[in-house]
Amino acid sequence: xxxxxxxxxxxxxxxxxxxxxxxxxxxxxxxxxxxxxxxxxxxxxxxxxxxxxxxxxxxxxxxxxxxxxxxxxxxxxxxx
Amino acid sequence: xxxxxxxxxxxxxxxxxxxxxxxxxxxxxxxxxxxxxxxxxxxxxxxxxxxxxxxxxxxxxxxxxxxxxxxxxxxxxxxxxxxxxxxxxxxxxxxxxxxxxxxxxxxxxxxxxxxxxxxxxxxxxxxxxxxxxxxxxxxxxxxxxxxxxxxxxxxxxxxxxxxxxxxxxxxxxxxxxxxxxxxxxxxxxxxxxxxxxxxxxxxxxxxxxxxxxxxx
Numbered sequence: 001x002x003x004x005x006x007x008x009x010x011x012x013x014x015x016x017x018x019x020x021x022x023x024x025x026x027x028x029x030x031x032x033x034x035x036x037x038x039x040x041x042x043x044x045x046x047x048x049x050x051x052x053x054x055x056x057x058x059x060x061x062x063x064x065x066x067x068x069x070x071x072x073x074x075x076x077x078x079x080x
Numbered sequence: 081x082x083x084x085x086x087x088x089x090x091x092x093x094x095x096x097x098x099x100x101x102x103x104x105x106x107x108x109x110x111x112x113x114x115x116x117x118x119x120x121x122x123x124x125x126x127x128x129x130x131x132x133x134x135x136x137x138x139x140x141x142x143x144x145x146x147x148x149x150x151x152x153x154x155x156x157x158x159x160x161x162x163x164x165x166x167x168x169x170x171x172x173x174x175x176x177x178x179x180x181x182x183x184x185x186x187x188x189x190x191x192x193x194x195x196x197x198x199x200x201x202x203x204x205x206x207x208x209x210x211x212x213x214x215x216x217x218x219x220x221x222x223x224x225x226x227x228x229x230x231x232x233x234x235x236x237x238x239x240x241x242x243x244x245x246x247x248x249x250x251x252x253x254x255x256x257x258x259x260x261x262x263x264x265x266x267x268x269x270x271x272x273x274x275x276x277x278x279x280x281x282x283x284x285x286x287x288x289x290x291x292x293x294x295x296x
Contacts, residue, residue: 003206005199012277016258036212040284043212047284048252049220054230055253057126059118063139067114067146068107074146075105 002030007037011044092116099158103150114142117159121166123254127246128170128264129177141169163256167264215291223287232296236286244279247272252280 007030013019014027031038092098092113101109118138125141126134145162152161203209217223224230237245246265250256256264262272290296 003202004208005202005206008199008201008281009277012280013273018258018273036208039212039214043215043288044280044284046215046218046220046223047280047287050223050233050287051248051252051280051283052255053220053224054233055123055126055249056119057122057134059115059122059138060135063135064111064114066139067142068111070143070146071105071107071110075103075149 002026004030004034004037007031007034008040011041014041015045015048095154095157099152099154102158103152117162120254120256121163123249124163124166124256124264125170127249127254128167129173133173134170137170137173138166141166144169160260163254163260167260171264212288213292215288217291226290228296229287229290232290233283233286235296236283240279240282241275243267244275244282247276248279248283251276 007027010019010023010027014024019027031041093101093109098109098113102113121138121141122134125137129137141162144165148165152158156164201209217226217229240248243265247261247267250261250264251258258269258272258276261267262269265272267275286296
């Protein structure tokens with residue numbers, strides 16, 4: 001049977017759906033019986049979601065202004 | 081635009097209409113796209129050249145996109161195409177800045193050592209030494225609002241080996257698919273997956289320790 005350590009090592013493949021059906025069944029069976037691994041998986045998903053939300057860097061105003069000017073210069077209105 | 085004035089991808093028209101309107105000088109839509117895609121494009125640039133010049137790289141890439149847009153053939157999604165241009169611009173800048181480690185010299189052995197063999201979380205038979213405790217903070221928002229925790233995460237993100245951090249930023253912050261990441265960083269798919277998991281696992285442990293002890 002899959003050990004907790006092996007499950008932890010393969011957790012990203014499980015979350016990203018990058019494992020064979022056979023392995024997936026083994027993981028599901030293990031998760032059914034192991035609260036610590038269920039928690040680990042939930043925590044890893046939460047960590048990934050946090051990292052995704054963390055880096056929502058917004059476009060600087062000066063950059064938007066510069067790009068709009070470039071856009072107007074290079075892509076004139078059709079028909080003009 | 082949403083309530084906070086930030087453009088979101090959900091507000092964009094479908095692929096065909098989007099391309100057509102951008103080529104036809106829809107300035108408002110162009111600005112919406114620039115703002116909506118910036119977080120992920122920035123992550124791609126930052127993963128390759130670092131945060132200090134990432135905005136500049138994205139800006140330069142957009143200038144190339146604007147010039148090439150009328151010739152866009154639609155072989156891939158527009159965002160994939162723009163992301164690739166940002167990644168190429170970042171790689172060119174990276175080479176020009178002549179950093180000490182080149183993208184071509186990624187040490188593939190990083191992914192094949194046996195760090196996890198002596199993982200103190202597990203006993204010799206691979207079971208948890210102690211039951212893994214549940215976290216008090218159960219949502220990304222709760223985690224993000226704990227400033228001390230975020231400072232701690234930032235500290236540990238900066239300490240990750242460069243390649244692990246790049247891959248995690250591209251994948252989890254930038255939302256890029258793994259094939260694209262492997263092309264950009266020139267690493268094999270199996271190594272990229274190992275490096276990605278190491279980085280995620282490391283940050284999970286940082287958050288877990290903070291939840292357990294309140295310490296970084």
